[in-house]
Amino acid sequence: SWSSDNQKFCMREVLDTFKLCLSPDKEVYLEHYVAGWRGLVKFLNSLGSVFTFISKDAVSKIQILSNFLSGESSSQYVTVQSMVSYELENQLVDVNKTGIHPESGCRTLLRLHRALRWLELFLERLRTSDKHSKTSVMCSEAYNESLAQHHPWLVRKAAGLAFVVLPGRTAFFEVMNVGPPEQVVAVLGEALPLILEVYQITEDLYAKHHLLDLP
Numbered sequence: 001s002w003s004s005d006n007q008k009f010c011m012r013e014v015l016d017t018f019k020l021c022l023s024p025d026k027e028v029y030l031e032h033y034v035a036g037w038r039g040l041v042k043f044l045n046s047l048g049s050v051f052t053f054i055s056k057d058a059v060s061k062i063q064i065l066s067n068f069l070s071g072e073s074s075s076q077y078v079t080v081q082s083m084v085s086y087e088l089e090n091q092l093v094d095v096n097k098t099g100i101h102p103e104s105g106c107r108t109l110l111r112l113h114r115a116l117r118w119l120e121l122f123l124e125r126l127r128t129s130d131k132h133s134k135t136s137v138m139c140s141e142a143y144n145e146s147l148a149q150h151h152p153w154l155v156r157k158a159a160g161l162a163f164v165v166l167p168g169r170t171a172f173f174e175v176m177n178v179g180p181p182e183q184v185v186a187v188l189g190e191a192l193p194l195i196l197e198v199y200q201i202t203e204d205l206y207a208k209h210h211l212l213d214l215p
């Protein structure tokens, strides 16, 4: 998000949004989940137009979920847990892979959920990197271990080309705008366990309901 006083993007605020995702009884608030992605997309857009094809897809998924959040069934979309129950009970999910309900909340969130795994792996690499580490390498390793497995060849190729032009670690840390490298490392160390927890809770929920392969 962009802090109002100096109009600069601040990654700390974005990462804090993911902390807000967890309810006291460990449910995941959809509103904050979506807000977290919105902040990440802003960051991505500030890195340049090479990333537009990625942010466009993320934005369209954010928009689908936002529409549920403000739609007539909004009370069913407070948490990921309530969304899953509601959509399953009302046959709003393409569980039989027949192509109906191509824009369910469940399948849309699943795409962001898979991307959250990439984010977690990438941030963990950034956190433990040194000043000679290459962001492009860290990013593509994280991608290959996660999202790539769900993407066709052409998307993998395009993603690989985009990673090459990522700014170096120093510039990258500066755009994050959370202070000197030590502070970036500290902020990441604080945020990562929460991102991991949000990821794991969603993963377990989707596994329990056999939703991990939704088309």
Ligand code: 1Q0
Residues within 6 Å of the ligand: 011, 040, 041, 043, 044, 053, 054, 055, 057, 058, 111, 112, 114, 115, 118, 123, 139, 143, 147, 155, 159, 166, 176, 215
């Ligand atoms: C910093 C570099 C960012 C690199 C992002 C890596 C993700 C690459 C994904 C490329 C694929 C995008 C094209 C569309 C793919 C869709 O086919 C796919 C499946 O959806 P569907 O409807 O066709 O079944 N969509 C997805 O897999 C969703 C991908 C969402 C990616 C969201 C990325 C948001 C960006 C975040 C930037 C975070 C910067 C991190 C730095 C943080 C530092 C603290």
